[in-house]
Amino acid sequence: MFGPKRRERACVKEAKNALRMALEQFSDVVQRCQAIQDGNFSSADFDLFQTVGQTCIEQGDSAQVLSIVIDEKNKNIVRCMGWNLLEPLVKVLLKKEDKNLPHCHAILTHLLEVCSPKELLVGLLEQIEQLDSGVIAETIILLLKPLQTVLLKLGRKKASSVGMALSTLLSQMVRLPVPLSKEQEEDDVFGLCRCCVELLGFVSPFVEEIKADARDSHGMSRENELRVEILKFCMKSLCEPLLEVQLKDADTLEKSPLRDFATGILVILNSIGESLPNLLGHSILRKREVPGFLEEEVRYPKESLASMAHLLFVQHIAMDIFPAVLSPVFVMQCNMEYIEVLLSSTEESRLQKGLELYEKTLVRLENSSLPVDLLDLKTFFSVPQHVIKVMTLSPVQNLRTKGLSVFQLSIDKLNTEAKYKFFRCMLKTSGHAGVEGYIIKNIKNQTDFALKPGNGNEWFLGKHLLPLLQQVLCLPQGPETDLLHNLDRIMESLNLLRYLLIRDKEWENETGIWTELYKIEDNYLKPLRTALNMSRAHYEAELKRNKENTTGSKSPVCTVSLGSEKIPHMTPEMQTQVLQSALFTFDLIESVLARIEEIAEAKGRL
Amino acid sequence: MIRILHLALFMLFPSSEAAMPLSQASTSPEPDRVSSCEAEEMAGSLSVKVSAKQMSDDASKLSAIHYFLLLLQLMKFVKFVGKMAAEPTREWGDEKLKSDDVPKKDLIKFIQDNASHAFLAEQKLLGNIKNVAKTAKKEHLIVAYNQLFESKRFKGTEVEEVTQEVKAVKIEEKLKETKTDIVDEGPPKFTKTVLKKGDKSNFPKKGETVSCWYTGTLEDGTVFDTNIPTGARKKKQAKPLSFKVGMGKVIRGWDEGLLTMSKGETARLEIESEWAYGKKGLPDSKIPPNAKLIFEVELVSVD
Numbered sequence: 086m087f088g089p090k091r092r093e094r095a096c097v098k099e100a101k102n103a104l105r106m107a108l109e110q111f112s113d114v115v116q117r118c119q120a121i122q123d124g125n126f127s128s129a130d131f132d133l134f135q136t137v138g139q140t141c142i143e144q145g146d147s148a149q150v151l152s153i154v155i156d157e158k159n160k161n162i163v164r165c166m167g168w169n170l171l172e173p174l175v176k177v178l179l180k181k182e183d184k185n186l187p188h189c190h191a192i193l194t195h196l197l198e199v200c201s202p203k204e205l206l207v208g209l210l211e212q213i214e215q216l217d218s219g220v221i222a223e224t225i226i227l228l229l230k231p232l233q234t235v236l237l238k239l240g241r242k243k244a245s246s247v248g249m250a251l252s253t254l255l256s257q258m259v260r261l262p263v264p265l266s267k268e269q270e271e272d273d274v275f276g277l278c279r280c281c282v283e284l285l286g287f288v289s290p291f292v293e294e295i296k297a298d299a300r301d302s303h304g305m306s307r308e309n310e311l312r313v314e315i316l317k318f319c320m321k322s323l324c325e326p327l328l329e330v331q332l333k334d335a336d337t338l339e340k341s342p343l344r345d346f347a348t349g350i351l352v353i354l355n356s357i358g359e360s361l362p363n364l365l366g367h368s369i370l371r372k373r374e375v376p377g378f379l380e381e382e383v384r385y386p387k388e389s390l391a392s393m394a395h396l397l398f399v400q401h402i403a404m405d406i407f408p409a410v411l412s413p414v415f416v417m418q419c420n421m422e423y424i425e426v427l428l429s430s431t432e433e434s435r436l437q438k439g440l441e442l443y444e445k446t447l448v449r450l451e452n453s454s455l456p457v458d459l460l461d462l463k464t465f466f467s468v469p470q471h472v473i474k475v476m477t478l479s480p481v482q483n484l485r486t487k488g489l490s491v492f493q494l495s496i497d498k499l500n501t502e503a504k505y506k507f508f509r510c511m512l513k514t515s516g517h518a519g520v521e522g523y524i525i526k527n528i529k530n531q532t533d534f535a536l537k538p539g540n541g542n543e544w545f546l547g548k549h550l551l552p553l554l555q556q557v558l559c560l561p562q563g564p565e566t567d568l569l570h571n572l573d574r575i576m577e578s579l580n581l582l583r584y585l586l587i588r589d590k591e592w593e594n595e596t597g598i599w600t601e602l603y604k605i606e607d608n609y610l611k612p613l614r615t616a617l618n619m620s621r622a623h624y625e626a627e628l629k630r631n632k633e634n635t636t637g638s639k640s641p642v643c644t645v646s647l648g649s650e651k652i653p654h655m656t657p658e659m660q661t662q663v664l665q666s667a668l669f670t671f672d673l674i675e676s677v678l679a680r681i682e683e684i685a686e687a688k689g690r691l
Numbered sequence: 692m693i694r695i696l697h698l699a700l701f702m703l704f705p706s707s708e709a710a711m712p713l714s715q716a717s718t719s720p721e722p723d724r725v726s727s728c729e730a731e732e733m734a735g736s737l738s739v740k741v742s743a744k745q746m747s748d749d750a751s752k753l754s755a756i757h758y759f760l761l762l763l764q765l766m767k768f769v770k771f772v773g774k775m776a777a778e779p780t781r782e783w784g785d786e787k788l789k790s791d792d793v794p795k796k797d798l799i800k801f802i803q804d805n806a807s808h809a810f811l812a813e814q815k816l817l818g819n820i821k822n823v824a825k826t827a828k829k830e831h832l833i834v835a836y837n838q839l840f841e842s843k844r845f846k847g848t849e850v851e852e853v854t855q856e857v858k859a860v861k862i863e864e865k866l867k868e869t870k871t872d873i874v875d876e877g878p879p880k881f882t883k884t885v886l887k888k889g890d891k892s893n894f895p896k897k898g899e900t901v902s903c904w905y906t907g908t909l910e911d912g913t914v915f916d917t918n919i920p921t922g923a924r925k926k927k928q929a930k931p932l933s934f935k936v937g938m939g940k941v942i943r944g945w946d947e948g949l950l951t952m953s954k955g956e957t958a959r960l961e962i963e964s965e966w967a968y969g970k971k972g973l974p975d976s977k978i979p980p981n982a983k984l985i986f987e988v989e990l991v992s993v994d
């Protein structure tokens with residue numbers, strides 16, 4: 086009987102009725118409250134006001150609500166209860182329906198003028214605190230200006246409120262996904278970039294206030310509360326989102342809101358009296374302060390400072406306000422602390438940043454300029470260890486390659502004595518044959534350099550070289566050493582020995598190798614030959630057994646699975662291949678050994 | 692201590708005033724020379740011919756950099772002498788010495804070969820062996836021989852004593868915090884022109900915090916760095932650059948240059964690239980490789 090059109094009309098009529106009812110209710114409650122003296126409204130009044138007001142606004146009757154709200158007679162009521170209307174207002178404003186927008190904006194503006202700033206602050210922050218991820222950016226951008234207005238009204242007592250507001254805003258912003266590529270930053274689908282830019286505008290009046298205070302009191306007071314809150318904000322931003330962000334340089338992306346944000350943060354720090362060089366040196370200069378000064382530690386989190394160092398030296402953000410007179414060695418010392426923080430992480434992006442910062446800091450140094458006592462500092466030992474870890478264990482090939490190149494660069498910048506100490510240390514502690522082999526190659530290069538006329542030094546020639554050689558020319562487990570496992574190290578050490586015997590004439594003996602040769606023969610070459618024989622015998626036996634096995638089909642003794650997948654068994658052919666390549670490797674070692682003996686015998690020394 | 696400086700200074704800057712070679716340290720010839728030096732010592736007005744302008748009259752106020760230069764020279768000298776010093780073995784026992792097995796000449800030769808110059812001088816055993824044999828009695832020689840081993844005043848040890856003192860000085864001066872390679876010698880690689888005089892009494896010492904306004908330009912006039920705010924903003928808003936001077940936190944030209952300035956002074960420092968950013972330059976800040984840098988620096992405060 087009732088067709089769709091009729092049903093629709095019935096619905097609309099119902100809605101209109103409901104609306105009129107709500108509006109009437111709203112007027113009623115307001116009128117009733119007008120009579121109450123001194124704002125002694127009951128909680129029932131509050132609730133009713135809120136519920137009914139909410140309905141009105143949500144149902145689109147904002148015009149009428151506006152007229153009620155701005156009515157002078159209702160001033161008291163609005164002042165006390167108005168902030169409860171924030172929630173529905175925000176909801177409607179976010180919907181962006183043109184019809185209601187101007188009225189809602191007008192209501193909001195009026196509320197901001199009339200209501201108590203403290204209550205408004207609570208109301209606004211409530212709106213920001215529990216946001217669905219879809220509306221974070223929109224809500225923040227909508228409410229930044231109102232928040233700012235409210236905070237500015239708080240006068241001299243605004244510091245903690247400002248801090249609270251900034252903290253709430255940042256915690257929501259960090260839920261937004263960080264754009265990684267240039268296109269993502271341009272599209273800014275989730276709105277992080279816009280939020281960042283707006284946020285800078287938001288804090289600007291507070292920064293100006295701090296600067297004005299400093300002017301008036303002839304100096305920046307460290308205890309100025311507002312300054313402390315802004316400092317906390319900057320430090321937090323440096324960590325999140327800036328540490329996660331991959332900034333693009335001006336050539337790749339001309340206009341980058343994230344770059345502007347980063348610059349803005351560093352400029353703010355500088356403006357509030359935290360000079361960038363002082364921040365940079367914070368980790369190494371503050372150690373002698375009164376212990377238990379936790380406040381200082383908390384105020385300057387190392388991760389944030391690491392982010393700042395990366396922005397300065399790798400991205401060149403705010404470099405124009407960074408003095409150009411700091412010595413590169415000092416900058417290296419400062420940055421080592423931050424490189425350590427970054428390289429201690431397991432996240433690929435942080436490791437990448439750590440390596441980049443290390444590289445950029447090293448590049449500023451002249452070769453062979455770092456003195457040996459720097460190696461006494463903890464970070465100058467722990468950072469190379471981290472780099473080795475990346476070089477050898479990281480599953481990401483880029484990181485491994487970069488790690489290796491930075492490792493070599495770090496060696497190049499040490500002076501001769503420091504190189505010597507470093508090599509000895511690495512040989513003792515690395516436990517990785519590849520790394521040891523690499524170090525031994527470096528030793529060979531250094532000795533080669535020292536043998537050139539005019540380059541002689543006491544570390545890679547003569548009496549200091551010999552203990553180093555002893556460390557190099559030895560088998561870690563004697564004749565039982567696994568030659569294949571230690572292949573890199575063994576080959577490099579034999580190369581070094583061969584090189585020395587050819588290069589250093591026995592009548593010059595600048596390296597002392599000729600007088601040590603008999604010892605090396607006993608301690609290294611003999612056990613090595615034994616090991617070779619044993620290994621060869623073992624693998625030949627395995628090979629024979631393997632060949633015999635192909636006739637019968639034995640089920641293998643063990644299975645290997647990776648994740649949940651079982652790895653297919655090695656076929657006998659594959660096994661044969663492996664065994665034969667092992668034997669080939671032994672031949673390789675033997676050939677170098679033979680050549681060494683040849684050279685030594687030719688000079689009548691063995 | 693002054694004596695050590697004297698010796699070292701001679702090696703660095705042979706000049707007629709400081710002409711007191713080590714070997715003549717305790718001999719009597721040339722009394723005029725010795726006394727004039729002694730007089731200078733006592734007057735405490737050792738004049739030193741060093742090209743740096745900040746040398747004050749009192750020699751003990753040499754800045755640490757110059758201590759290092761002196762020490763280096765001294766160490767080099769010591770190394771050379773040290774090569775000769777290995778403690779000799781005592782071949783002859785008392786009985787043997789007294790008998791005719793050990794002739795005087797052998798004994799003299801041994802002592803002359805192994806004892807320090809000062810010892811020989813004191814024992815009057817210097818000079819031609821024949822002559823010494825004529826004047827010295829065997830008993831005296833035996834006494835001298837014994838004394839030599841007791842006091843261990845062998846060749847090279849006199850200087851050894853000196854190096855002990857020198858080492859002690861070096862440890863005091865060693866700055867633990869940041870280390871700069873202060874091993875190169877040669878003239879300072881910067882020049883200073885005073886634009887405005889300071890109070891000439893408040894000079895910063897190493898480790899003290901200085902604050903300054905500065906502008907840095909390249910030789911062609913390009914400004915690459917400054918902390919002086921431009922435009923209408925007054926200096927009250929910006930802060931001067933503060934740092935601990937002489938600790939290697941800034942480029943060497945600054946560390947050296949600021950130590951020569953007094954509070955309130957404005958100077959132009961022209962710094963060669965070796966004491967600035969060298970072969971690398973600072974591409975971040977538009978400083979090319981091997982760039983000579985010119986800074987106009989105003990030393991605001993020292994504390």
